[in-house]
Amino acid sequence: MHSPPKADYLDAHFRHWEDAEFLFLGEHWAGADQLFGYSAECGLKAVMKRLGMSVDQTGSPKKRKYLKHIKELWKLFFSDFGASWEAIWIMSNSSTGEPFQDWDHSDRYANRTHFNRDRVRSHRKAAHTVKFVVQKAKLEGII
Numbered sequence: 479m480h481s482p483p484k485a486d487y488l489d490a491h492f493r494h495w496e497d498a499e500f501l502f503l504g505e506h507w508a509g510a511d512q513l514f515g516y517s518a519e520c521g522l523k524a525v526m527k528r529l530g531m532s533v534d535q536t537g538s539p540k541k542r543k544y545l546k547h548i549k550e551l552w553k554l555f556f557s558d559f560g561a562s563w564e565a566i567w568i569m570s571n572s573s574t575g576e577p578f579q580d581w582d583h584s585d586r587y588a589n590r591t592h593f594n595r596d597r598v599r600s601h602r603k604a605a606h607t608v609k610f611v612v613q614k615a616k617l618e619g620i621i
Contacts, residue, residue, distance in 0.1 A: 485534060487524035488621060491517055491612060495605060502602060507593035508585075514598065514605040515581045519548035521608035522555045525615045548578045552604070577604035 498513035523533040526544055533544045544554060553576055577600050585592070615621045 487520045487527060487533070488612070491521035491524055491608070494520060495609065498602070498605065502598060505595070507595065507598045508588070508590040511581070511593050511598045511601055512583075512586050514601040515548045515578060515583070518578065518601075518605040518608040519551055521605075521612045522548070522551055524621055525611055526555065528615065528621045547583045549581055549583075552576060552578050577601060 494513045494517035498510045498517055501507075501510035501513065523544070527533050531544050544551060546554065580597070581601055612621065
């Protein structure tokens, strides 16, 4: 029996970012939008996992607090870790607020006409903010 590969949030973060950028530059808004959301989600989960937070299916419901998609995870991350990530917190709030409020994993089923450059641009900008979070974590030796 084949078991699924172990989650590698850091690699998934970069992989989804690269694919989203490729699609964004080709004006494939629907695919880019989904992947920017997943890139941001995986980037935050990579950092959170290294900080000891449970982001996987294991453990009690209390320990699975962070088992969320980016729409909910963004707010949880910045509210719970805002003090230690102050510069990024300020940047994320001043420039984008809660940028993934209109993003949903079920949008993968939506018609492509639901997406446009402006919608995707805001999610791209927020995913780029997460790249800063990941870079900060790397510089601090967290990941």
